[in-house]
Amino acid sequence: MSFYHPDMEAIDYEPSAALMDAILGYGDYDEDDLYYGSEDSADYPRDGGDSDSGGSDDSEHRLPADDLRNPKSFPSYADCSPFELYDRRDWNNKLLPPPRHWAFLAEIVEHMTVPVRNILTVKDKDGESIQLNTNFDLEAQFDVKVGSTIAILYAEKKYLSLGVYGLRLDHAKFVKIFPCDLETLLRINDDLDNETPVNSAKKCMGCGKEEDPDEATLLRCSRCLGVSYCGKVCQTAAWKRGHKRECKVFAAVIELKRSRNWGNKKPRQWVAVGEREEPSASSDDEDSGNELDDSLGNGPYHFRPEWKDTKPAVVQELQGTFAVTSGELLWGQVAPMLRGLMTRAHDFASTEDKAVGSGTILIQDYLYRAPAKVGLWKVARVNGYGETNTATDSWLAYHSSCDPLDLLLLARPIEWSTRSSNPRVSWVNRYDWGYHCSNAFAVARFLADIDPDSGWDAAYKRQRKLVDAGSYRRETDPDNGRWERLENYDSHNTFLVDAASGPEVFKLLARPSNLETHFEAAKSSSFFRSKEEKDAFGCHLAFIGKEWEFARLIFSEDDSPMFPGKKELIGFWYDQDNRYNDSEIDRGIKLQTPIIKDD
Incomplete structure (x- = not known):
């Protein structure tokens, strides 16, 4: 036929x-x-x-x-x-x-x-x-x-x-x-x-x-x-x-x-x-039998059984520093960070414009995992444009060996129209992450795997069944509170986590915790492996107050010693005030020296 x-x-x-x-x-x-x-x-x-x-x-x-x-x-x-x-x-x-x-x-x-x-x-x-x-x-x-x-x-x-x-x-x-x-x-x-x-x-x-x-x-x-x-x-x-x-x-x-x-x-x-x-995947992963499609364009992954034995991260108020020991950093909101956990590939800066059409917008594809300089990182509130009459309304995370002022001045000229002009700075549009990359189903299935007793497996199956039957109504969903907890982290906040400790953060997210309390109070958080641990392994940067959100990944001039041929991340500027066009010509004013306030 x-x-x-x-x-x-x-x-x-x-x-x-x-x-x-x-x-x-x-x-x-x-x-x-x-x-x-x-x-x-x-x-x-x-x-x-x-x-x-x-x-x-x-x-x-x-x-x-x-x-x-x-x-x-x-x-x-x-x-x-x-x-x-x-x-x-x-x-x-x-x-x-x-x-x-x-x-x-x-x-x-x-x-x-x-x-x-x-x-x-x-x-x-x-x-x-x-x-x-x-x-x-x-x-x-x-x-x-x-x-x-x-x-x-x-x-x-x-x-x-x-x-x-x-x-x-x-x-x-x-x-x-x-x-x-x-x-x-x-x-x-x-x-x-x-x-x-x-x-x-x-x-x-x-x-x-x-x-x-x-x-x-x-x-x-x-x-x-x-x-x-x-x-x-x-x-x-x-x-x-x-x-x-x-x-x-x-x-x-x-x-x-x-x-x-x-x-x-x-x-x-x-x-x-x-x-x-x-x-x-290795043969050990193949034997796990837990293949899952994250539906984020990154294909199937294999869940590692040892992740079930990880302990949830301990949350404290933002300490102002965290340590990177693995040489890799996960970044982004929850669903993007999950994608970063599931890949071995890396994001990097490039002068090649990789923006592609997606409906009425242009997006760039990110993996949300980058080689990152090993050592102590600092977190600071900044105003990258030096406007004394406005708040220090964005975040800069940077390696302690770097001058934060130099990083801001290097990254400041990179905006939407110049996003591929600097081989050391990668511009992240609001459409490249956040709400536009949320995927509650993928995250829920992962949380069900990493914490089988959390109730996420049943919640996922119930909603999937209702959606497939065409009878899903959010207001009557018995698991509505779970989904709302995930949605809290869909946009206007970001995670920066040492890649080796990513599972510990997802183990934390599987159940209610004081991370939600911090979030509701617009407080940022630091993550520790235990209450006795002195060095944080990452942070959650909460919403600061503006509508928009962008980021710039700032890379080193030298290759990473752990990943030859690749530059390593030395700075991450999470900017909620940028409106695409922030050059001196666009604003019609001379930009001032950035303001930096260490947390």
Whole structure:
């Protein structure tokens, strides 16, 4: 039979029974049920032709999964998914994970702009021309030029109009445009494979000389890390010959290749451009059997049984200092902090603008976990703009080795319009956290796991049942008080917690505590492991009094000693007075020296 979509004619392919069950929500699906490529896809010759290996397992006859010529990971249009996958959900309205990772590559040969969207003609690796429509203004977010190559993660065939089939882009976060044609992109892919060969020596990209395997003499390009040279002469010659133009493309291709495990047959998450796939859970975690989808775009996680044995954090009034010992800091409100606890990846500052459309607003994706300088941190009330006639109405948490005035002056110019201008400061919009990222269901399920006797498991199931039946009314919910306690921490407050002690804070949140008393009195709090503990491991900064809330994460100039290659957090400015435009030009006044009041 043929699967019928109400907005299109019958599609001429035969999905399997398992696939039909998955589409209709009756069962699980297998990766192979959702792949419509060639049946002999196990072997991929490096020249892109048919395999002559006779099914041999000899690895030299196969293309690596991250090779842009691999027809399964980087399919032509004919082998892209033939129906909508990304927005498919199960009966609990959970977004289903992808059957595998794939990306469609094609060269832009023609494009035109209509209001709010674009129509492109692209040519894929097979030379086939395909129409590509967008549901957003592509040119507003990308440099769209004829001759460039577009990469579309999780590309899906769609019925466009008037009998025309093609691709439609609904999610800007799954799009990347390379400033080169497709032939050049594939050649750069081949150059990278030659740079890290499996069975041959490295070659100088300038003169082609092979490296002596006993003497590591070639030096990598410090910008893209994708090519090597004998020395300065070869590097200069190659730079003038074209690497100057292609260096950024090399770096972008490397990032695409490393962004996920392209051969993963059971991925747990959809991975957008600029994101990294979470590593697979260890076998110990696999055995726990407590898989949970946090519905925050971070995919499933595995609850660690030892977290049940943690003791709730002890709450005291804000002490003005806390210690970071793990080298990582969780930040944000409750649901964002849960996401930070469930990831091993980190937030960092970048000059690349990663803001994407989400309805009528622009949001940026954060993980709410950052490398943080080990040692004593201080907490201070500040007025970052030096206005003596207003209160010190925002918070600054900073490492004790830093000058808070220097941090405020560094971060102050960063606002919405300059959010990607400083490689040391990351701007957090109010839409990136707080109320807009709240998820009571995800938090409730976690609290039920970490404290099984707290009653959260029954509360979650009761509300889930009422919501599914369409009969949920908040005012008659017997668990209304529980949900209100969680909502207290949805916005206009923030947590800063040493990552190793995150479970202790969630154990505290599972039941009523004096944290609520502090919150209701607009008091901030410090967290301790016990009443006898002298050093706090984090804090909860309460609402100060303005409508808006923003933050700036301030990173060091030097790499973290615990996470080589990554800058570490040294300051966190929680600002409730910023209105997007706070420069001297916007305000029409000269900004004064920030006011700092240590707590």
